Amino acid sequence: MKQSTMVWIILTVIAGAYLTTRVVQYHAGAVYVAPKVMTDEESGRSVTTWSQVPDLEKDSPGVEFSFVRTLGIWVSAFFTLAVFSFLVGDNVIYKIAESIFVGASAAYAMVVGFWAAFMGIFVGRLAPQFSRNTFMPSLEPDVSPNWLMLLPLAMGIMFLWRLMPAGGWISRWPLAFFIAVFAGLRLVSHFEADFVVQIRSTLLPLIVFAADGSFNLKASLWNSTMVFGTLACLTYFFFSVEHTGVAGHISRVGIYLLMITFGVGFALTVMSRYSLLIGRMNFLLKEWLHFGGTV
């Protein structure tokens, strides 16, 4: 047996023994739920739903141990450790987790699209009576069918024609519509939000006076840096003039300011990743292993 295999077997046995101890002593990963009974006064029909409660309330009346959610915590812990195992090296456990992630995330997007857009918008508007009687009872009773919704259906079928062995070019028509809507909407929204609004926000007074009429040096310096700094950065991106002489010096300042921006951006990205890491560690130690008391 290879030495590394032996080490992994020993580590797995130790981890297993430790987990067993945590389960027996501290009920690691255990989730408790409380029932909520909903009753329809007219029909008398009642439905019970379950919500998670803090472990401290596990002895309260009606609170039960939930096997399904406890299993969920253990599955989450397994996937968390499986992904972290990639830090040691590529391995089968990581690849299994990766494959499940690909499949589950693709299906998740499809399910959200199906219920939110296809059933919620398409079926809800094309067949309001059916929608009201089945999955959307809150729909207004006087809504009439919107036959225009047949157009996106036709385009959708043309879109799926791509999967057919012949005539795949027909999918270009809905694709052109798709691209055009995206381009048309983005053209205006980006121009408005990222161009007009940003320029408007940069048009600041260079000399600022306080409410009592005195000169406000701090605000004046702040605004001046904002205005001239933005102009310097824009000069760096302006390639219609050669970056020599005055333009060269200004674009040089622009590069320095952009480097500061990238430094801040890098730090903020690092922090967001670390906060995610802390979140996962918090899950493993608190929610799963019940360290630091119960959750």
Added chain:
Amino acid sequence: MKRLVPIVIASIVGFVLILAKFIPPIQSWEENVVLWFDILAVFAFVLGGGNLILNHLKKISDRQAGWGFSVITLVAFLGTLTVGLLKIGVPPNEKYLDYVWSGDYQAEGSAFWWVFSYVYVPLASTMFATLAFYISSAAFRAFRANNIEASLLLMTALLVLVAQTSSGPMLTDFIPDDSSYAIFKVENIKGMLVNLFNTLGTRAIMIGIALGVVSTSLKVLLGVDQSYLGGD
């Protein structure tokens, strides 16, 4: 027919959407078109799902390397899809208990909620969390203060990171809050870097992006850029 019609569709739809911003009577067209776009996006998801199934089935039937993982992907995909589309375990809406399909597809306690909470969320957040290690490792190896630009980037990143820690502000605790040197306190320097320098740099980048989006969109709508139509 194969190229002209799509270009005409793109031009008409795109320019109508732009005009809708300026002509109030046709603003409702935009709302309709956006709804159609959302519906069409569902078909695009179906197309994507179909491709995923076909690719992995091919991998399995050809017994390519790692075909076992394709089986796992397909099982995860079809399993999640089934429980989500059939609303398995979804209780009816509180107000409409007689309508069994009225519940939210992501309702707490449902099978789809279980997959989302205990499979999708931990996998997605841990995937991104592992980047903390790689980003640190890459920074350690790549960051070299060998010129002014690199030094500025390095110092800024370090200052913001140090200021974010609980002990960071203690470094300049000796400077009174009300003194004229308070601007040199670590937390104030960080505030200036984030709110002033980061804002002005990001602003310039955003203006550049907006101009890029506008020119790219116009190229598509005018038929200059036809790359989305493919080769033949």
